[in-house]
Amino acid sequence: MATLGEFIRRRREKLRESDRQYSLRQVSERVGIEPSYLSKVERDIGSPPSEETLIRIAQDLELDVDVVLALAGKVSSDLQEVIRRRPELFGQFLRDLKDLPDHAVLRLVREVRDGDW
Amino acid sequence: MATLGEFIRRRREKLRESDRQYSLRQVSERVGIEPSYLSKVERDIGSPPSEETLIRIAQDLELDVDVVLALAGKVSSDLQEVIRRRPELFGQFLRDLKDLPDHAVLRLVREVRDGDW
DNA sequence: TGTACTGTGTACTACACAATACACATCCTC
DNA sequence: GAGGATGTGTATTGTGTAGTACACAGTACA
Structure with missing residues (x-):
């Protein structure tokens, strides 16, 4: 890099x-x-x-x-803001995602975008 | 708060x-x-x-x-590190999750934990 | 051939951050 | 009621951040 x-x-x-x-x-x-x-x-x-x-x-x-x-x-401070608003939730979530391969994270991304949230 | x-x-x-x-x-x-x-x-x-x-x-x-x-x-700097390693991936993902209600995020958390990743 | 633009070196600076040092008044409690 | 523990006020400090100011040497081109 x-x-x-x-x-x-x-x-x-x-x-x-x-x-x-x-x-x-x-x-x-x-x-x-x-x-x-x-x-x-x-x-x-x-x-x-x-x-x-x-x-x-x-x-x-x-x-x-x-x-x-x-x-x-x-x-970026707006991403930090996302975490600061719900630190327990996003803290744990990010630590869970930390070692997931890209394609697995992308699968979640697609799920969120397509899903009926 | x-x-x-x-x-x-x-x-x-x-x-x-x-x-x-x-x-x-x-x-x-x-x-x-x-x-x-x-x-x-x-x-x-x-x-x-x-x-x-x-x-x-x-x-x-x-x-x-x-x-x-x-x-x-x-x-926390270790959470920042998670984002810095894959800025495009996690940047977009977090912006997508930003306005999701807690329960929806929790659903994803459980999915990751239980899933066969 | 000069003038206008290119990138760079050196020196300096204002401000915020993350504390320390130490004296002081007040309060238990034995 | 004396001695230690409690929390606080004031002054000061070292380090890093995020730059500016300006002179300088090389290059292009007209």
Whole structure:
């Protein structure tokens, strides 16, 4: 798995092949941070940006927010909120799901979506 | 719902009715923090303790760790880890479950526990 | 060939977090 | 009524977070 910095840099350079708007400076300007800071982020120097900044970066580069946050060692605050509202329920549930293979979890996902809840 | 401080204080005073070992000072000593700090925590003054400290408090008072962390606005780092390992999968899943009533989630919990996974 | 843009290095900073240290007044209880 | 235990007020602190500011060297291109 890539680091946060590698992941962002690769994506930005990919987008830049077909669109000059994706230089480090232009992205940093749209996102609202200093170019030197984005440069550091892309080289994994220092602590990763805040959740808000990571979300803006992910959006500008059309990346999955949860994946970007995960690479930064974070969990989106709205997901945390889901757990905090019912800590016993979701705490236990997640620990039960922890080691289930993807396909088993996906089966549950489909069940919830199709079911008559 | 009670605040973190109220919740801890009530529990400690309850335990203390039948066991003098649960004075603020004695709990703080077992937990490894200053009495004045625990006093502030119980009165919701300042920012809540770190995850590690909250876990030790919860264990000393025999409280559910996830509930105590939730009252402090936190989510246990091992639960966060579960999400960070598979952010797309669990991100979507949790958002799907967000508004499901308890009984429906419990049905899923039982399914996972009893099922042939 | 200069000017405009590229990414990067160094120094600095404001703020929040997670506490400690210690004195103080009050209360049991023997 | 003396000594220890109880909870609390005030001041202070070290560490990490999340950046900014700005100068600098290399590259592109017109």
